[in-house]
Amino acid sequence: MQRAEVILSLLGRKAESDENFIFRRLYRNLFNPDFYLNAWARIQERLEQKPSGLPNCSMDRMKPDWEQVIRQMKAGTYHPKPLFKKQERCDEDFAFRDRLILEILRQILEAIYEPHFLETSHGFRPQRNHLTALHTIRTSCQGTNWVIKGEIKDILHRMDSQLLISLLARRIDDGRFLDLLNRFIRAGYLKSGGISTDVPASFRREDIRFLLVNIYLHELDRFMKNRSLSTMDARTPMNYLRYAGRFLICISGGKVLAQSIRNDIQTFLQSTLHLDLTGDDIRITHLAKKGVRFLGYEIRSEKPIPRQSPSDCGKRSAFGNIQLLVPGEVIRQKIRPFIKKGRPVHINSRIHLSLPDLIHRYHEEMRELYNFYCLAEDVSAKLGKFRYYHYWSLVRTIARKEKSSVKKVLDKYGTDIKGIQGTGTKKRIGVKIQAGDGKEKVITYFHAPLKKRVHPNPVFPPPC
Incomplete structure (x- = not known):
């Protein structure tokens, strides 16, 4: 059988070359022992970053179980252990096997979907983090006067699992593969625990739940891309970006346009993604009057730039530059x-x-x-x-x-x-x-200068 890395690379290249390609016969990769070895190696890397919360089992002890799991996969009789609450224990082999299979599913899905995620998506993706999102705001949103900030709270619990499977079925024509993923969803793995900020971003990124969030909300990204290209917005600069369930839209226009965009987003989320957002979930702010908190930073606008000459009389002053501040x-x-x-x-x-x-x-x-x-x-x-x-x-x-x-x-x-x-x-x-x-x-003790960085650095320097 081919090595897992080779197969994943082929899947990624096919996805990148043809965005309409339908993937079939993915489930058979669960019969390949090298996928289990590859998944175990990735889990071991994460164990070094975050020892707690993951199974501490030796590879030698788990090898015999892979053969049994593969037999169950071929027979279609594998069922994950139900999780009715946040479970981080690793005492039982079955819980570990489930994590191993989830890692295989994550690697396959990431190879298929990562090439087509839009540039506006920054959360839990390779070489992207909150800094790349904020850098985009600082460089692309100059002159902004209205900001729409939205947050889909508790997104893992609010996603429609049936809709998620139907979205996956657009690219994946493999009933056994989707059924296996659906078994994990029904067992509670999608909704177990929350998005913890106590572990490294790279560790959180390698969690299938957050990949599924990006697949689900990719529909919102596409909708906003089309919205920004519409005739109504062509005359008014609009910048949208999303980090997991949080999104920000910067507009250089009037309040009427901002209200129209907010209403369109609410309608789309409710009708297409089955997510109801209230006025508290999506807020409009005039940036010159009040700052906005986003991804831990405070976003403000400098004072409006004054008119440069008497000939500018009657024209509105340009809005100032975007500032990123520590709250x-x-x-x-x-x-x-x-x-x-x-x-x-x-x-x-x-x-x-x-x-x-x-x-x-x-x-x-x-x-x-x-x-x-x-x-x-x-x-x-x-x-x-x-x-x-x-x-x-x-x-x-x-x-x-x-x-x-x-x-x-x-x-x-x-x-x-x-x-x-x-x-x-x-x-x-x-x-x-x-x-x-x-x-x-x-x-x-940390002695580096506390200087503002002009460009983000997704790969943080190692500790001393």
Whole structure:
């Protein structure tokens, strides 16, 4: 039998070359042992990123079960174990087998659908994240005055499973393949748990539920593409983008047009995708008067650009540039655990950690926060304030752990760090450890400059 990677590559190339191609005989790939090996390898990669919540089973112990699963697949008798609530246990082989088969289904569906997802879709896709969506807003939505923000809350529970299967049937003519996926849906795997933000984005992307969300809402993306090309909107710039169940539409036009677009979206979602959205789910905002929260950022418009000459008299001033900002309340909330009475404070719950783990944890918190808000105009000011309290909380936690003073901790663990430009040094708390390759390295607190990035970087730098 062919290797799984070869088959997936062929499926992807066929999907890319012919968007109307109908895929048949996909189910037979479940008879190929290499698909199980390939799926297991991908799960192992994720185990290294997020050890909890996934089965911790050895490959040798699972190999005999693959043959049994393949026999059941050929006979059409495989049924996933029902999930009536969020289940993250991995004690039972059957639960693990289900995850393995779901990974195979995900890989096949991604090969077929990823080539045809539109550029306006950013959530849970390769080389795309919230930063690529926000970068698009900043570069493509200049001069925006009206913004329509929508959120399909609890999208996993609100999707019509029968409609989802019928949407898949447009591209997949394989009853056994669709029936297997439908068995997982009926068993509760589509609605088990929520979209967690506590795991890496790459980990969440490799979850079949979020791929199915993108397939379902691809219909909305297509509708909005046609809407933006309509005669009514041709005279008025309109930019639409979506991140999973959240979407944003930036308009350089009047409120009447914004209301018309909102009504059209509500009608389409209700009639075509069976999703009812109220006024609270889709809101219209005048950007010059009020900012909009989207994907964790605050989107605002600069002050309108004044008229340049007396000849412009009677013309409306152009709207200002889009600004991406760090919401003030987010930073206040982030600082709260590390401050007391206006001063940095130690964290008792972290004293038990080893010194390398303690420094690494603080480092990762700061690094992840910066990577999330690196496109913001005020990232230096807002995160600089957080870093001050956060860093000195680390120093005080070490002092409390070692029953020492802050000064002694600084004298003992202060490490000279070279500047980013190669000039000068600054002291940061650091500790030497032995790496896996036998070489010695120093773990320090996050010391990179908090500068605004002009371009997104979907692949974040590795931790120290």
